[in-house]
Structures are given as C-alpha cells and as structure tokens.
Amino acid sequence: MKKATSLLRLLLLILLAATTTGVYAGQFSVQCAYSHTKPDDSIVRYGLPGLAMQHDFFGNRSTDAFSDLAKLNVNKATTCNITADASAYWVPQLKRAAGIVVPDFQKTYYQKNTELPVVTAIPQGLEMLAGDHHGTAANPAIAYFCQNVGYMANPPTSCPVVNGNAQFDIVIYFPDCWDGEHIKPDFSSGVQNMAYHNNKDGSCPEAYPIKIQQLQLNLQYTLGNNGDLNGAQLSMDPIMVNGVLTPQWGSLYTAHADFINAWKPDSLQYATDNCSNNGNTACSSDIPTYYVKSSSDTWLDSGGTPHNADEKLRVGPGDIIFMKFPTPVITDYTYQTAFIQTQGGDVTDSTAVYLYLFAAATNWDDQNKPPTGSACTPQSVGAIYLDNVNKLRINSIDAYVKQQIAAKAPEIAICIKNNTSKVVELNSREVKKGVPALFLK
Known part of the structure; x- marks a missing residue:
C-alpha cells in the first residue's frame, strides 16, 4: 500500500468525519449483521480452508475458502438489510484482554465523493482488499472511533462507557479505481487490480481508469461496561510451530477488509444511476431487489x-x-x-x-x-x-x-x-x- 503524507492523513480524517456524521451527495448504504467466523480467505488463500487467519464474515452466509462470484450466486442468503446484496465482506477477528470480541455488524457506505467523474457500477465478482495486514503505523485508509470521542488516526487504548456501554468502531476505506482488466488481484505476478483516487480532484490513476463507488466499511463492536482496548489485537495468518499451525496476532494497525461483489446486477445499476450519479441524492438503504x-x-x-x-x-x-x-x-x-x-x-x-x-x-x-x-x-x-x-x-x-x-x-x-x-x-x-x-x- 502506498505511503501517505501527513497532509493526506489529515484530509482523510476530515473526510471520515464528514462522511460518517453527514450525508454526501450520491451515497447509499447497506448494513450487514455478523454471520460467522472461519479461518478462510478466498481472495488471498483461495481453496485452502483453515490456512488463513480467523475472519469475521458479513453478508453472504455461505462465504468460505472457495467463494467466488459463482459460488456466492449459488446461495444468496445474506445478513444484509438489502436483500439484493449477496456480496461477501470479511475482516480479521478482534481480541482484547477480556477475550474475543464478536462484531455487531458492518455498515458500508457506497460513496461518490466528487461530482465528476461519474462512477461505473462495481463489476460483478470484483474482488478487493483494503488496509495493510502487516501495518505498524497510521494508515490513510483506516480510522478508529469511540462513542463520545470521535474519529482518530491511531487506535485508542480504551473507549468510554456511555449509558452502560462502550462502542468501538474500525473504519476501512476501499480503493475506488479499477484497472478495467483484472477482476481479482494476481498475487503471483504482483498485479494489483485496484488503486485509490487522487484526493485533490477525485481522478483515477492512468493505469486504473475505471471509477467505481468507494466503499467505506464501518465495523461496530459492543464492549459492554468495559471499554479497555489496551493491547487489543487483530488476527493474522497462522504459522507452523513445531509442526502445529499456530494463530498469530497483530496490533490494531493491521486492520483490513476484503470484499467480493455479488450484488444483483440491476439493483446495483439502479443505485449507481439513481443514487451515485443523480446529483444530491442520498438513498440510504432504499435500493430495490x-x-x-x-x-x-x-x-x-x-x-x-x-x-x-x-x-x-x-x-x-x-x-x-x-x-x-x-x-x-x-x-x-x-x-x-x-x-x-x-x-x-x-x-x-x-x-x-x-x-x-x-x-x-x-x-x-x-x-x-x-x-x-x-x-x-x-x-x-x-x-x-x-x-x-x-x-x-x-x-x-x-x-x-x-x-x-x-x-x-x-x-x-x-x-x-x-x-x-x-x-x-x-x-x-x-x-x-x-x-x-x-x-x-
């Protein structure tokens, strides 16, 4: 992932605050409850069940190590509040001193943050990654949130208890410029199929000319009456130790997310035409199946x-x-x-x-x-x-x-x-x- 200047980080935080607390033109959203947890990752470790980090899955209930568009379309049951969205969303598992924290849900905003250029509906089966699972410092694509505190570039050590409950969110921005050729990243050749837009004018890099909606994925965790996050960790890929596959953990800087698009095509096209590219229109979750x-x-x-x-x-x-x-x-x-x-x-x-x-x-x-x-x-x-x-x-x-x-x-x-x-x-x-x-x- 590209290194960003401090100015870019500042711009991102301003954008995060505005996007989450206000409503941008050309925005729609989908909220998907937690579905299941598996040590699978069909983008990075396709066909290798049990060999990836533990992931929390949202959306399509069938997502596993073999998931691609064809498999997701076989079973369209979804935890999302828009039934036309059978996509797969997943993130690493969260652990803190008190134990594993199961997320409540993820809410993804599909955003078009500049009037021009118009966006193209996300291609069917497009696979994307965001964040850095080896991260050690602030990342312009990641932010953290505590209720009654707000957004921050660095992970908090605790979130305040408000009305008997502490809320912690991780916010992840996906890239929004597609190369128009590769439906998935090619790790063997080092080909990345996606890139981020230029923050100054919203334009895409020359090698990634197709502008799609930018996904802003918001993970919500309920911490109850204990807001402690000191030493909190996210799952990483396991390694072999003395012949035993052993789980690994990294800091909250390793936050990342994966996505496979399995929207009903005409529903996503409706959202693109009537929400994303329709001026000052915020459609919320009013997207038809x-x-x-x-x-x-x-x-x-x-x-x-x-x-x-x-x-x-x-x-x-x-x-x-x-x-x-x-x-x-x-x-x-x-x-x-x-x-x-x-x-x-x-x-x-x-x-x-x-x-x-x-x-x-x-x-x-x-x-x-x-x-x-x-x-x-x-x-x-x-x-x-x-x-x-x-x-x-x-x-x-x-x-x-x-x-x-x-x-x-x-x-x-x-x-x-x-x-x-x-x-x-x-x-x-x-x-x-x-x-x-x-x-x-």
Whole structure:
C-alpha cells in the first residue's frame, strides 16, 4: 500500500468525519449483521480452508475458502438489510484482554465523493482488499472511533462507557479505481487490480481508469461496561510451530477488509444511476431487489378526457391517474415488501394530502387504447401521503402485488383518485427520472 503524507492523513480524517456524521451527495448504504467466523480467505488463500487467519464474515452466509462470484450466486442468503446484496465482506477477528470480541455488524457506505467523474457500477465478482495486514503505523485508509470521542488516526487504548456501554468502531476505506482488466488481484505476478483516487480532484490513476463507488466499511463492536482496548489485537495468518499451525496476532494497525461483489446486477445499476450519479441524492438503504418502470401511464380529467403524453400525471377533484407495470419476474433473490415508487407532490398549497390507491384493469395502454373511468376498480390496495415537496416516495402495495404475482398476472395496474380539493402532480414515464415504478425490497 502506498505511503501517505501527513497532509493526506489529515484530509482523510476530515473526510471520515464528514462522511460518517453527514450525508454526501450520491451515497447509499447497506448494513450487514455478523454471520460467522472461519479461518478462510478466498481472495488471498483461495481453496485452502483453515490456512488463513480467523475472519469475521458479513453478508453472504455461505462465504468460505472457495467463494467466488459463482459460488456466492449459488446461495444468496445474506445478513444484509438489502436483500439484493449477496456480496461477501470479511475482516480479521478482534481480541482484547477480556477475550474475543464478536462484531455487531458492518455498515458500508457506497460513496461518490466528487461530482465528476461519474462512477461505473462495481463489476460483478470484483474482488478487493483494503488496509495493510502487516501495518505498524497510521494508515490513510483506516480510522478508529469511540462513542463520545470521535474519529482518530491511531487506535485508542480504551473507549468510554456511555449509558452502560462502550462502542468501538474500525473504519476501512476501499480503493475506488479499477484497472478495467483484472477482476481479482494476481498475487503471483504482483498485479494489483485496484488503486485509490487522487484526493485533490477525485481522478483515477492512468493505469486504473475505471471509477467505481468507494466503499467505506464501518465495523461496530459492543464492549459492554468495559471499554479497555489496551493491547487489543487483530488476527493474522497462522504459522507452523513445531509442526502445529499456530494463530498469530497483530496490533490494531493491521486492520483490513476484503470484499467480493455479488450484488444483483440491476439493483446495483439502479443505485449507481439513481443514487451515485443523480446529483444530491442520498438513498440510504432504499435500493430495490426488483424494479420495473411503468409500461403505460395516463390521467383522465374530470370530463373523462385522457392525457396520454403529459410529463405530469395530474389528479385533482374528479381526475384519475392510471399506471400499468409488467409483473416483476421473481428469481432466487428474496424480498419482503412491494412498493409503488412515484415522484411528485401537492401543487395547490403547503399542506399535505392523503390519497388512496386502487386496483385497475389492465386492458388499456397510453398509445392506442386509453382507459375509461370504469377501469379503476373499488378495490383499495394502499395509500400515499403527499406534501408539497416534489420528491421520490415509496408506498406499500404489498398484498396486491404479491396476489398478482401468485396469480401469474402478466401486468399490474394501479389507479389513484382524489376526494380532496387539492391537486397533486406526479411524474409520468415521459420524463427521464422519478418515473412510476414497482419497487420490491
């Protein structure tokens, strides 16, 4: 790993503080509970179970010494709060005087820290490492955190007990510039497939031209009412001592992490397009596992006249909005709840309105056969709360969507009526962003 100047370290700490306490444009995140511990590392010691340091694993529950994209895709069960993320994340095991500390979870922020250049979705199966497992000093890619203390470049010897509990975090920044050729590092030839961006302008080195999201992995450890970290260590690769494979331990400066990308490709592309490269948009964990845009939409005015090509779908007193979607094709990625995604708001005044969503017939389209008012059925399937802010919203229509999927219906249609005196406008599929969509996560 490259040596950094003290100035670079200072810049990193400023960046860490800003990123973790604030929200950057173009950011989304995933939180993955601790899954399991194994002496395996499929990036550095592929196919050699038991010969690596003890690692704590997060995300894909099947990760072991044989894991690669193909293996991870066989078993997509994940501990992550975004079910579309079947990736593998792992870190060395933490030990202190009181014993082994099992992490609570890791939360990874997928960041785009400069407006330009735009980022490319992380390639499927990309394998990355961050940190230095032989480190002996502060590293610009690593920071440490204690609750009520903040971020620091050097490991603490203790964290304060706050409300009966001490919290310790390790923060690890991954490189974000890919060489465009090697999906994994090649240790036999010394080829590194990843590099860090230039801190001054966000640009990538010439040999690593592909800018991807930068992963900021945050490990959280609960230390209970004993915040002592004096002499705390992280696992290192075992060595043979008198014919016995013997575990080794290093200081907290040896912090590092590994990652194999196994996101559902279209979900990661959604996050790249709608979060990373969509201006001042912070998506948090609102990333769909299944996402389909409307295939037809229109609105009928109170006189029954269709407005098929408008960029805004309008619903005032007596108006009806219609939206139709292809039924999502469900594969082996799980999801919990089905939502409808819309963008818009109340355009009458600064108050808010509550509108009901109804099931609609599907025997219409916005090109040749617009719907009539009778296509909007009395079957209520959800509701939507809209204030006067023009923003993306997701609202549950879970039972109806699952019913239509179970019935193998090829299409799902929704209509919106307005029994208030207000006027609401939503984006139609005629615009590029914020179009109506089914959003399953």
